[in-house]
Amino acid sequence: MAISLLLSLTVCIAQTNNKKSESLKIYGNCAMCEKTIEKAGNLNNEATVDWNKDTKMAIISYDSLATSKEDILKRIALAGYDSDIFFAPDDTYANLPECCQYERAKKDAHNMESHDMKMVNDHSQHGAMSQDSQDKxxxxxxxxxxxxxxxxxxxxxxxxxxxxxxxxxxxxxxxxxxxxxxxxxxxxxxxxxxxxxxxxxxxxxxxxxxxxxxxxxxxxxxxxxxxxxxxxxxxxxxxxxxxxxxxxxxxxxxxxxxxxxxxxxxxxxxxxxxxxxx
Amino acid sequence: MIGHKKCWTVLMVILSIHFGYGQNVVRYELTVTDTIVNFSGKEKRAIAVNGQIPMPTLTFTEGDIAEIVVHNKLKEGTSLHWHGVYLPNKEDGVPFLTQMPIATNTTHTYSFPIIQNGTHWYHSHSGLQEQIGMYGSLILKKKESDPTFRKGIDDLPAVPIILSEWTDIKPENVHRMLHNANDWGGIKKGTVQSYSEAIKAGHFKTKLENEWKRMLAMDVSDVYYDKFLVNGKEESQLPQFRAGEKVRLRISNGGASSYFWLTYAGGKITVVANDGNDVVPVEVDRLIIGVSETYDVVVNIPQEDTAYELLATPEDRTKSASIYLGNGTIQLKSRMPKLKYFEGMKMMNGMMNMDGTMDDMGMDMSLQKMDMNTVMYPEITGSTDMKMDDKMDHANHSMKTEQDLVTLNYGMLKAPHPTTLPKDAPVRELRFELTGNMNRYVWSMDNKVLSETDKILIKKGENVRITLYNGSMMRHPMHLHGHDFRVINGQGEFAPLKNVLDIMPMETDTIEFLANVEGDWFFHCHILYHMMAGMNRVFSYEEQAPNPYLPNKEWAYKKLQKESNEFHFMAENDFATNGNDGMAMLQNTRWSIGTEWRLGYHDGHGYESETHIGRYIGKNQWFMPFVGFDWRYRKSEGSVEKNIFGQGNTKDTRAVASLGAEYTLPMLVTLQGEIFTDGNIRFQLMREDIPISPRLRWAFMVNTDKEYMTGFKYIVTRNLGISTHYDSDMGLGFGATLNY
Structure with missing residues (x-):
């Protein structure tokens, strides 16, 4: 009895030593997102991530000597999910399954604009060209x-x-x-x-x-x-x-x-x- | 991240400006010291200048006179080379070629007028010092009154960026391991390309053909690095930039052996200069910067409250380093997907002839335009998970491959002004084939290393035109000291000026320059370990004035030659239950002195050793004639063993000399034939390093003395393996193999 008490005590101490826990927002949609986010964030003996798809909040617990909140969020962003520190790469986001195409944290105004412009451009060019060349x-x-x-x-x-x-x-x-x-x-x-x-x-x-x-x-x-x-x-x-x-x-x-x-x-x-x- | 433990050197950069004769003298004081760094979690020796790694950025303006005072506080000699800078030969900083090494506890002053502008860098040219910290940016600014001043480019805020890498293993040891085909680096990188991995990837035949053609697993880079660094850090930020701003990055690749891909999260990259020379701006999605090249690029900061990642990924894509431009949430750039090594192997098989030469199949390859490595890039060719063609349709829908990525190549570089050489000057034509041998890590030109060649004499006033063909299996960044050369790239009189030419396997490129500064100028591969293996030449001007720093040039040249043809030592011993099995070898470019031993634990098992001194012949070094000496003692009651030729041999006490030869057969099996002074003949087949899985090696040996051996070794660490083998003399054994 005493031994087990002692044991659990030391375990407790070892864990509390440099273990940190934080609640952070990670943008996402569905259960599939949850799986991807947690898989990307988790690392053996270093970090665990528990994300809630309704609140979009994640509890991250990590060993502050081995890793940092930034490292974890960076891994998650590289898997396609925005947070307040990192935006996911655009191509990674675009490659997420359709159900995971969450509303992004960042303003995409300029991207959208240039995209639209390009579309319009393409279209007009196309029309003009076919008209023109038919005669020629x-x-x-x-x-x-x-x-x-x-x-x-x-x-x-x-x-x-x-x-x-x-x-x-x-x-x-x-x-x-x-x-x-x-x-x-x-x-x-x-x-x-x-x-x-x-x-x-x-x-x-x-x-x-x-x-x-x-x-x-x-x-x-x-x-x-x-x-x-x-x-x-x-x-x-x-x-x-x-x-x-x-x-x-x-x-x-x-x-x-x-x-x-x-x-x-x-x-x-x-x-x-x-x-x-x- | 860097913990410089001891910075007992006072950090002093005394920058004093004298106004005399209308020219500024800009003076820097540099103190070179040993230091301890911690890049990877382990404390290791490095070299710092003024207490920092990278070395401090030196900035001059065209028209200045540079005065750089170097205090050497190391326990060894040092030097500083001003990479890409036009200067008098004696200031070029190559020990034993343009000066003597700066001796320990002495001071040397470099002084030269700055007669050009652009992004350059500087580094030690002594041994492998560049690998452990001696690299830094060297920025030569353009005057605002310069007629070539480009509004909107040359007046942008500019940041010097120097890329590099860090290894916890001492670079001398890295070099030694490369020469001994030690595959620890491959294990760490996951690039062993063993049979088990080949089978899993559906490439068993590819691997078999590869070994049939006598190739070891190829990688795009040779060395395993623990960290990659941008300005000395794995991750850093420049928060001073705001949305809408354009930033000019003056990027130098100060890595000892890493090419870097550069990609940017904030959109396109506009290349505005290369190797310190302006080019007509060209917009790309990504570029690769060769070892020792420099590129000036302009990038945008598109949005408020966002920082954009500039990602530097080494060509082997094992890791990366980043710098974030701007302030706010960090917009990341996606990581470059892992290389598909077996696709590369398959392509190599197709191009490799049985005799070890390469066949470009009639394609005129040049200027990085046709990058054969593309077959290995998943971002272009689709993900590895999709194996077969019929799955490709599916792949196209779920994985958007980016075929429209614009990647920079040399064909796209164009000088803003004509760069033609004087038309009436005599033309000197030279041709070099870049040659190499991965198995023994021999790198050469025309199959000759520096120690096998004299200086190449050229005349002041000639146009030197050099055609380079890369017949080796790796790319080489060839660097010329003291001159910029034109790269003949189809831009006519606007051919770009460079001082480093990256040349990919099977490419042919032509460069030309006007020989206008006398002296002895180094021309070499800038991959540090290739340079130290002898892939160098010296261009020497005829009838040049003596160099006051180097009174005895002939003696010095011999020293220089010797430096890049050193002997490398390796040793291995298997401490097994049935005896000791081991070998030790001393090898340089051509010579091999090796001894093998089998030591039993009692007289019945016996003791024997075989020593061979041989010379590798030919470009592929598959053939090695040798002289040998065998010694053996065993107590076995006088029984006579017969070999398959019926020759008898008690094997109990024997001391004989021999004459023989080794030849590497397809599948990398070594055939050894030997005739001994007692008239006996022996043939032997052996291979020791068949990669079954990433860490498991299979060995076998069989010979005409009816001896045989087979065994397995599992590689645990760089110096330790667990092994088991069965030997016809000593039976079954288990043990631990230690190797150096």
Missing amino acids: NALSSVFENYFTLKDALVKTDRPLASTSAEGLLKSVKEVQMNKLPMDVHMVWMKVIENLNEDLAGMVATKDVGKQRDYFMSLSKNMYEVMKVSKSQTPVYYQFCPMANGGKGANWLSRDEVIKNPYYGAQMLSCGNTVETIN
């Missing part, structure tokens, strides 16, 4: 859709690539050949069959690797067309020697910076511009 070039929507398809492959986004391929197929079919200048017409006649074939194949397959195979020959034909039809903005004909099992493959891009559609993120920057079409 009967193939503009073909090119437009080609670049969308290329971007989908850059992102290795198979569903988007499929729908873009469908879109491209549609616009290829809609081209009014009689409106094309003579030289463009000639090339178009030569490649149209292959374009249709590759695109049909691309729409049919569920394998992004196969889509890329079709894209190789598609890009070659597209290059032939673009070379004669010209473009008001420069288009870059780019080449990656690693693609196609080391045989290399080409693609077209509006951007001089290399974004390789054959590897997705794996080898995003592999390649160089071999020709600029103006």
Whole structure:
């Protein structure tokens, strides 16, 4: 009896020595948030966090010699949750599950504003461009859709690539050949069959690797067309020697910076511009 | 955070300004002392200048005359090199090349006119002193009347930032361990890339192919560090900045071997200068700053009551350091996700030929534009959890990868003014291949270390054009003393000026400079441990005037050569129940003197030792011919053992010399063939460090004397392992392995 009393006493002393407890606000929403917050904050023998989703208050207990309130809140913020000392990184917050998208502690006014502006900008630009180019070039929507398809492959986004391929197929079919200048017409006649074939194949397959195979020959034909039809903005004909099992493959891009559609993120920057079409 | 225990040196920076001849003499007094620091929870030796780490920031204005008085209170020699500064050769601060080391308890004064502006830094060029505190910012301000003064940039509030790292292990020991392929650092970093980890990641074949091609696990950096530091602290704040303000950060990388990623929580980073030279402002999301490079960047403080984190992450992403700009709640920047090492290994396998050369597959790689390491970056290529392609669609929805991140590369740097060299000057063309060998930590140029080459003679007035190809598996920040060079990067006459060129594996870059200041100038890899391994050259001007600080240059050059080709010692002994098993080795770039022993506890088990003195041949150092000496004593009643060739041998008392060779086979197995003076022949296959799991190693040996051994070792600490092995001579044993 005496021994156990003594023992519990020493335990008490050891614990009270440098143990601190505080109640702090941490922004969050739901039970899922609670799990993430506590997991991020807890550390063996150093800190425990108990967060209440209704009050948004957390009781943090920690060994003040081993760690600090700031360390704990920093870990929680890095997991996506704001407090009065730290704001979570924006991308981490954005990647939280939807149910956890709590109302943030910080004013996001300037972010929102610039975002809106950008949206509006994009929109107007888009509209203007399509209007404009329809008159100028009967193939503009073909090119437009080609670049969308290329971007989908850059992102290795198979569903988007499929729908873009469908879109491209549609616009290829809609081209009014009689409106094309003579030289463009000639090339178009030569490649149209292959374009249709590759695109049909691309729409049919569920394998992004196969889509890329079709894209190789598609890009070659597209290059032939673009070379004669010209473009008001420069288009870059780019080449990656690693693609196609080391045989290399080409693609077209509006951007001089290399974004390789054959590897997705794996080898995003592999390649160089071999020709600029103006 | 830093507890400088003894600051018995009075902190004095006497800054006296004399007005004479219309030029300011700006004078600093620097006192170099031993100190004890505590960065990691342990007290360790470091070197402080005027009682502080980093060394004090020195500020001058273009047109000043710098006078820096150095008092050396260390028990060893020291020196200070003014990195990136144009100056007379004798002020350059390289011991045994431009001056003698500043001896203990003496004073040396550096004095030179400041004829440029920009962000630079200074550091010790003696041994490994830079690693333990001898680095500091050196700011050369532009005059307001300067025609190149940029309103909105050069008049912004500016803060010097110096990045560095700290290791609790003495740097001499770090260096020694690197040469002995000690993988303690890998264990601490979690980058051993063992078979068990490979299997878990679905990369067993990748690991197998990697070892088949005789590569050890690769990392993006060599050394394990306990802390990373911004201005000497892991975390600090500059609360003086308010919302709407722009701040210019003058960032130098004073780390001994760490590249740092720089990212900022308050938006884009605008790069305005590099290596002390203005560049046309370019906006990026992130940049990597090579060892010893400097970048000037401008960042915004977007909102009131918020401080924004500038995050410096070492390339291996093991840890990070931060400085917060502004006052209020701290807006954090997300941490860079862990590297996917096996993806990197897979890529390396694809590029590595069986003969140890690399194949760039016809890609013209240069100027950091095609960063092969990208395959390892989850923020670009998606999270590791998503393994297969069919899961990628899903990955794209839940994890937003940031493919549109703008990362700075050298192609984006453009000088604001033409930087062309004189057109009529003669052109001197030089080409170097950067070569290296991770297994033995040999770093060289054209497979020659400094001690194997003479100074390279150049003439004053020539344009020196250097083409560099990096044929090694690591990136190297190549630094030229006393000159800025143009980096031929597609910007035509606006090619940027730099004094450090980071060159990634398989890249080819061209640099050029006008040879306009005579002297002996160092050209070397600025990763401290690569420099000390011999990855250096000296450009020496023909017919230069003698250097008053260095009367005997020939003798001094020999000293310099010797410094970067030292012998490194290692030793290991397994104290096991069935005997002692051990080895000791002394090795430098080419030579290896090693002895192995097996000592039983009684005469029946016997005692034996084998000593080899050999020389590594070739770039990959897979081949080592040697001469040897074997000695053995055992008491086994005269029974004769026969080897598989039918040659007899009592093995009881034997003292023979031998001639042999070692060759590293695929899978990193060593094949050893030896012929002894008694006519006996022996072949042996052995490998001792097969990484089964992060801490578990498997060893085996088999030879034509019908001897064999197999064993396991579990690595407990840097110097201790628990082991078990079965030996054909001595049977099964358990024990503890101590290694140094």
